Each structure stands twice: as C-alpha cells, then as structure tokens.
Amino acid sequence: MNILVTGGAGFIGSALCRHLVADPRNRVVNIDKLTYAGNLASLRQIENFPNYRFIQADICNDALVAEILRAENIDHVIHLAAETHVDRSIDGPDAFVETNIVGTFRLLQASLAYWRELPANAVADFRFHHVSTDEVFGDLPFDTSLFTEDTPYAPSSPYSASKAASDHLVRAWHQTFGLPIVVTNCSNNYGPFHFPEKLIPLVILNALEEKPLPVYGNGGNVRDWLHVEDHARALALVATKGKVGENYNIGGRAERTNLSVVETICDLLDRKRPRRNGASYRSLIKFVSDRPGHDRRYAMDAAKIERELGWSPQESFDEGLARTIDWYLENAWWWKPIRDGSYAGERLGRLVAAQ
Template identity: 75%
Template sequence: MKILVTGGAGFIGSAVVRHLIENTAASVVNVDKLTYAGNLSSIARAAASDRYSFHQVDICDEARILDILRTEQVTHVMHLAAESHVDRSIDGPAAFIETNLVGTFRMLNAALSYWRELSEDARAEFRFHHISTDEVFGDLPFDSGIFTEDTPYAPSSPYSASKAGSDHLVRAWHHTYGLPTVVSNCSNNYGPYHFPEKLIPLVILNALHEKPLPVYGKGANVRDWLYVKDHARALELVVTKGVPGESYNIGGNAERTNLSVVETVCDLLDTKRPRAGGQSYRDLIGFVADRPGHDRRYAIDASKAERELGWRPVETFDSGLSKTIDWYLDNEAWWRPIREKNYAGERLGQSA
C-alpha cells in the first residue's frame, strides 16, 4: 500500500503517519500546507523512514494533488486536512469553508480523475477515506441516546457545517461517480502532540504556567473522549477494511463534562507536578462566558466499528489522560515554541 495522508503534520494526521510507519508495511505520502497547526517535528522519527515522503501542498490545488497521486502511485487516500477549531470558525468562517468544503471538493475531483486512469484491479483496491467529526450530528440532549451512523445531520457551528458539507460531497462522489469512498466520524481526540489551543493541552499548560483555567459557561457540556492512538488504529482499519459507501463512528466510550475533564487534569497534575505553594490546581479554575451556540452533548456509538472492523479502544479516559499529561511534562521542547509563538491569552469565538 501507498497511503496519501492529507494534514499529516496536524494532530490526528501526525498520529496516523506515526502509526502507519511504525506498525504497518505501508508507505506514507504526507501532504500538508503547514498552516499554524501543522508541525513537522510531530513526525520527525517517521520522516526518517524510507517509506515516507512529504509534499507541502494546499489541498485546494487540484492539479498538484492529481500530480502527486500519479507520481507516487497512491493506492489509498486518508483525508484529514481541515480547519478544526470551533472558536476560530466563529471569528473567521471563510477559511473553514475554503479548506474543509472546497478543499475536499478538489481532493475528490483529483482522486476521481486518478482512479479512472487505474487498472481494474487497482481501481478495486483504491479507497478515499474521509475523516470527519461527531459535531456534524449537532446538539444531543442530556437525556437522549447516542450518535449512530444513521443519526441525521444538524451542525451548529461554521466548523461543523463545513465538515457536514464535506461528508455529503464524499458520499455524492461515491453514489454519482462510483469513487470508492468511506467516511468516519470521531469524538473528541486527545493525546500527545495536541495543539495547545484545544481544551486538554490548554489546561495542562496553563496550569503549569499558573494561569487561569477557563471553563465555558458552567462546564456542564458533555463530550466523548478518544485517545488519539486508539483513533489512528481505527482509521487504519477503516481505510483497509471499510466497505465503500459506508460510514463508521469512532468513539472512546468516555463521556465527561468539560468541568470534570478540567478537574481530572488538575488532580493528576497535583500528583505528578505539585504546585510550589501546595495548593491544588483546581484553585486556578474560572468560569467564563459560554461559546455562542455551544452544543450540550456529543456521544458516539462505535459498535459498528467494533463489530465489522474488530476495533475497540485500548485506553480508558483515565489511562489515556495520565499518559497525555506525562507526555507534556516530558516534551517541553515540542510545546514551548508553539506556546510562545501562538499563545496571547485572548479568547476566540466571541464575535457572534
């Protein structure tokens, strides 16, 4: 296999690249524009492999993508490149429409042209795997069920709307043109190499710097949490064993309120890196204005992936979070330059 991974320098994409190089015989072609959240140091060890190649390309450049598909003789595409921060999508939705929607359209066009040129056997092997989010399903009441692959789409934010649109495009290219596509929708990821603007790394690093730990609203919003290495394993199975035209939900079966997540990070840090004065990191928690249109709850039913692909998460939320905190404590050389360059303390997503 030769797998083209878009967004392979991002958080989930880099986990996929590392997993494929370290645990499979596949060759990896990494295509990444290297926006603010892309970081080649996240895949430094994988990049040393002779099975790895890199192209700094915008996914909206359809001609370049088609040329890479042809030159590299790609057998599978894993499309992860996306703008993904909900607060940023509220302040600047245009970039999300351009990358997530138009970029996916360009990727599909390039893949379709390439696929049509392949031999019959190669066409049968080829897959276009689109990686999406549970946020496309919208707001889930606290007292209702969980998201399945058949849950109707009801996106709430510019980010989730752009991802929902891209999901629909992928399915349309399968049903209209026959392109062998699969879609996966995941819950909130966490783990090593997570960009510091997201909740868990933000809380870890703010705590270590004795800065306030902001919790939106009352902290009652619920998310299902998935360790990124478990997700990478699942994505490999989807792209190699998934049935064209199907979608697969990937979740960690670990629902937590945002406040509970923050408090758990604080409690673990109290043990792993106690504050100089002996106080708890919980004392740094502060409640701030809620995000506009903040969905109450997301929860994933991953039984289809377990049943049909043989996947299930290895890490519990507690074990995965402990490993994540240990990684940030041990890898200041990775996060400090990012933190110093990008962190200004400003709150995003309040312009609605």
Template identity: 70%
Template sequence: MQILVTGGAGFIGSAVVRLLAERDDAVVVNVDKLTYAGNLSSVASAQTSGRYRFYQADICDRDAMLDIMRQEDITHVMHLAAESHVDRSIDGPAAFIETNVVGTFRLLDAALTHWRGLSSDRQEAFRFHHISTDEVFGDLPFDSGVFTETTPYAPSSPYSASKAGSDHLVRAWHHTYGLPAVLSNCSNNYGPYHFPEKLIPLVILNALHEKPLPIYGKGANVRDWLYVEDHARALALVATSGVPGESYNIGGRAERTNLSVVQTICDLLDAKRPRAAGKSYRDLMTFVTDRPGHDRRYAIDASKIERELGWLPVETFDSGLSKTIDWYLANEAWWRPIREKTYAGERLGQVA
C-alpha cells in the same frame, strides 16, 4: 499500499502518519500545507523511515494533488486536512468553507481522475477515506441518546457545517461517480502533539504556567473523549478494510463534562507536578462566558466498527489522560515554541 495522508502534520494526521510509518506493508505520503497547526516535528519519528514522503501542498490545488497521486501511485487517500477549531470558525468562517468544503471538492476531483486512470485491479483496491467529526450530528440531550451512523445531520457551528458539507460531497462522489469512498466520524480526540489551544492541552499548559483555566459557562457540556492513538488505529482499519459507501462512528465511550475534565487534569497535576505551598490547581479554574451555540452533549455509538472491523480502544479516559499529561511534562521543546508565537488577530494556546 501507497497511502496519501492529507493534513499529516496536524494532530490526528500525525498520529496516523506515525502509526503507518511503522508498518512494513505501506508507503506513507504526507501532504500538509503547514498552516498554524501543522508541525513537522510531530512526525519526526516517521522521517527516518524509507517508506515516508512529505509534500508541502494545499488540498485546494487540484492539479498539485493529482500530480502527487500519480507520482506516488497512490492506492489509498486518508483525508484529514481541515480547519478544525469551533472558536476559530465563529471568528472567521471563510477559511473553513475554503478548506473543508472547496478543498475536499478539489481533492475528490483529483482522486476521481487518478482512480479512473488506474488498472482494474488497482481501481478495486483504491479507497478514499474521509475523516470527519461527530459534530455534524448536532447535539444531544444531557440524559439520553447516542449518535449512530444513521443519525440525521444537524450541524450547529460554521466548523461543523463545513464538515457536514464535505461529508455530503464524499457520499455524492461515491454514489454518482463510483469512487470507492468510506467515511468515519469521531468524537473529541486528545493525546500527545495536540495543538495547545484545544481544551486539554490548554488546561495542562495554563496550569503549569499558573494561568487561569477557562471553563465555558458552568462546564456542564458533555463530550465523548477518544485517545488519538486509538483513533489512528481505527482510521487505518477503516481505510484498508472499510466497505465503500459505508460510514463508521469512532468513539472512546468516555463521556465527561468539561468541568470534570478540567478537575481531573488538576488532580493529576497535583500529584505529578505539585504547586508551591500545597495549593491545588483547581484554584486556577475560571468560568467564562459560554461559546455561542455551544452544543450540550456528544456521545458516539461505536458498535459498528467494533463489530464489523474488530476495533476496540486500548486506553480508558483515565489512562489516556495520565499519558497525555506525562507527554506534555516531558516535551516542552515541542509545545513551548507554539505557546510563545504571536499572530495578530489569531488565538493561540496561551490565550484564554
């Protein structure tokens, strides 16, 4: 297999690249624009493999994408490149429309041209795997319901609306042109190499620096958490074994309130890296003004991928969170340069 991973220097994409680079049956072609969240040090382990390639390119450049697909004789596209932070989408939605909607369209256009030029057996094997989010479904009541593959779309933020648009484009290219496409929608990821502005790494690193730990509203919003390496295994299964035209929900069956997540991080850090004078990291928790349009709850029903593709998460939330904290404690060389960068008008991990 010749697998093209877009956004392969990002958080989830790098986990996919690291996983695929360990396989003997795949060449991994990483395409990333290397914007603020792209970091090639996240795929350092793959760079020693003779089955790894990297191209710095923009998915909005249709001709560049087609050239790479043809040059590398691509058999699978795993499309992870996206603008992904809800807060950033509220501050500046234009980039989300450009990358997530227009970029996906241009990548689909390139993939369709490439696919049509393949031999019949290569066409049969080809897959376009679009990786999306549970946020396209909107939100759920606090006390009931889960997202399934047939849940109607009801995106709330500019980010989720842009991802919903890209999902619809992929389905349209499958139904209209016959492009062998599969989709997956995941719950909130966490784990090593997570960009430090997201909740879990932000709380870990703010705590280590004795900074406030910001919690939106009352911290009652609920998310289903998925360890990123479990997600990468699921994505590899969907890309190689998923049925064209189908979608697969991927979740960790680990619902937690945001307040509970922050409290658990504090308690683990109290044990792993105690504060001076016996203080608790919980003392740093600070409630801040809620995010506009903040969805109440997300919850994924992952029974389809479990039943049809045999995937199950390995990590519980507690085991995965403990591993994540250990990774950040041991990898300051990765996260410190990111925390120290300043971009005019852009938020970074050290900004509450």
C-alpha cells in the same frame, strides 16, 4: 500499500502517519499546507523512515494533488486536512469554507480523475477515506441517546457545518460518479502533540504557567473522549477493511463534562507537579462566558466498527489522560515554541460573535 494522508502534520494526521509507517509494508506520503496547527516536529521520529515522505501542498491545488497521486502510485487517500477548531471557525469562518468544503471538492475531483485512469487490476483496490467529526450531528440531550451512523445531520457551528458539507460531497461523489469511499466520524480526540488551543492541552499548559484555566459556561457540556492513538488504529482499519460506501462512528465510550475533565487534570497535576504555594490547581479554574451555539452533549455509538471490523478502544480515559499529562511534562521542546509565539493561551470564539 501507497497511502496518501492529507493533513498529516496535524494532531490526528501525525498520529496516523506514525502508526502507518510502523508497518514496513505501507508507504506513506503526507501532504500538508502547514498552517498554524501543522507541525513537522510532531513527525520528527519518522521523518527519516524510508517508507515515509512529506510534501508541502494545499489540497485546494488540485493540479498538484493530481501530480502527486500519479507520481506516488497511490492506493488509498486518507483525507484529514481541515480547519478543525470550533472557536476559530466563529472568529473567522472563511478559511473553514475554503479548506473544508472547497478543498475537499478539489481533492475529490483529483482523486476521481486519478481513479478513472487506474489499470483494471488496481481500480477495485482504491479507496478515498474521508475523516469527519461527531459535531456534524449537532446536539444530544442529557439522556442515554447516542449518535449512530443514521443520525440526521444538524451542525451548529461554522466548523461543523463545513465538515457536514464535505461529508455530503464525499458521499455524492460515490453515488454519482462511483468513487469508492468510506467515511468516519470521530468523537473528541486527546493525546500527545495536541495543539495548545484545545481544551486538554490548554488546561495542562495554563496550569503549569500559573494562568487561569478557562471553562465555558458552567462546564456542564459533555464530550466523548477518544485517545488519538486508538483513533489512528481505527482509521487504518477502516481504510483497508471498511466496506465501500459505508460510514463508521469512532468513539471512546468515555463521556465526561468539561468541568470534570479540567478538575481531573488539576488533581493529577497536584500529584505530578505540585504548585509552589501548595494550593490545588483547581483554584485557577475560571468560568468564562459560553461559546455561541455550544452543543450540550456528544456521544458516539461505536457498535458498528466494533462489530464489523473488530476495533475497540484500548486506552481508558483516566489512564490516557495521565499519560497525556506526562507527555506534556516531558516534552516542552514541542509545545514551548508554540506557547512562546503568537498564541497567548486564551480561549477563542466569544468576541467576534458578540459584536
């Protein structure tokens, strides 16, 4: 298959590209605008593969996207290009509306026109796979409830609202125009090549640099953690085997409070890279004012994808987190230029909303 991955230089997109090109039957074309979170260094191991190509492009440029679809004879579009950080969406929502909503609209228009031009024998094989988040469902209480594919949308942040809007656009293009789509909603990802603003890499790298480990509120917010390589496997499976018009939840079945995640990282680093002063990294934990609209809990019911497509997470959270820490300890070449640049290793999303 010829697969177009949008946002393939990002965290999840690069993991997906690495996974897809490992199968020589796939040819992957990666388009990415290369904003702050897009990093070609994450693709270094596959950049010279014969079945991989990178094109710097903005999904809002529908004319260019249309040219790429035709020139590369694309069979599947897997759409990950998005602004993704909740904290940044609070500080500056404009880019989230432009990329996540307008960009998805323009990509849908280009894909629809391309699909309508395909020869009869190729029309049925085309798929537009939209990758979304559990955050569109809003807040869960602290009980046994889970997000299912039928959970009503109730986004809380500018980020989740923009993703909810893009989800609705994708489904509308299927219902109104017949575009063959699938939609996936995933829980919190973690793993190698994760941009240092996000909680797990932020805590790892701040700890290594003896900086405070900022935790919002009392750290009691709960997230379901999914290893990015498990997610990449799921995305590849849904793109090829998922039923047209359906959506699939992808979760790791690994609920943890934010404080528990931070404390586990500290304990692992105590063993793997002890501090010079002999103290525990836990002493660096600093509770900061909570993020506005901070949802209490997310948890995914992944029974549908497990039952219908045979997918299940292969990585336990404890083992996956330990491997993730090892990766950051061994790969300063990737993260150090980011930390040494304009990014200061702080948590965002509190100041603007308070003004």
